[in-house]
């Protein structure tokens with residue numbers, strides 16, 4: 064457990080995380096980024112913000128090398144958002160398959176949206192495969208709507224939906240706060256079984 068009582072934490076991407084993030088990228092996407100793309104984003108794009116979701120280590124590691132290996136394997140998802148000229152863009156979002164369905168993808172999207180707003184975004188956009196109903200459902204929950212269909216956007220020829228949300232205004236901020244409270248409730252520490 065970490066200091067918030069949660070079994071994971073979300074923190075900014077660091078160089079040491081790139082191999083773990085890339086391995087999830089290769090596992091999850093048909094057209095993964097090369098590791099150099101993450102290096103580029105991390106070091107050379109001041110408008111980019113990347114976060115990883117890391118499980119809190121349960122066991123103390125004995126050496127630095129062991130600790131590094133343990134930490135890398137405990138990264139279960141990541142998200143990226145770029146913000147330029149009041150426009151945010153979700154560049155990537157992924158959760159390892161075995162960790163899906165627990166609200167962690169939503170938590171990462173939420174983190175990216177909060178970052179975008181903090182960086183001055185009034186809108187946030189993204190591209191998603193037309194076949195990716197799961198991700199579209201998640202985005203719809205945060206008011207993303209399909210603005211257009213991008214023909215043959217992906218390397219394998221599939222189209223993308225270009226989706227956008229208006230993140231400006233008190234009502235949206237309140238909505239984010241409500242969602243955050245619900246997610247925190249969902250992730251609250253469970254009392255130990257009293258048998």
Ligand SMILES: CC(C)(COP(=O)(O)OP(=O)(O)OC[C@H]1O[C@@H](n2cnc3c(N)ncnc32)[C@H](O)[C@@H]1OP(=O)(O)O)[C@@H](O)C(=O)NCCC(=O)NCCS
Nearest residue numbers: 156157158163164165166167168169190191197198200201
């Ligand atoms: C998209 C992704 C990040 C969602 O992560 P996740 O942790 O499984 O999602 P969550 O558990 O946080 O669910 C959030 C919402 O997503 C939608 N969703 C999740 N699983 C779903 C499923 N099996 N069927 C339909 N909708 C689903 C729901 O709207 C859900 O909200 P709800 O819990 O109120 O129903 C994850 O499926 C993933 O990594 N997919 C592969 C990579 C990808 O497609 N990335 C997006 C690229 S644009």
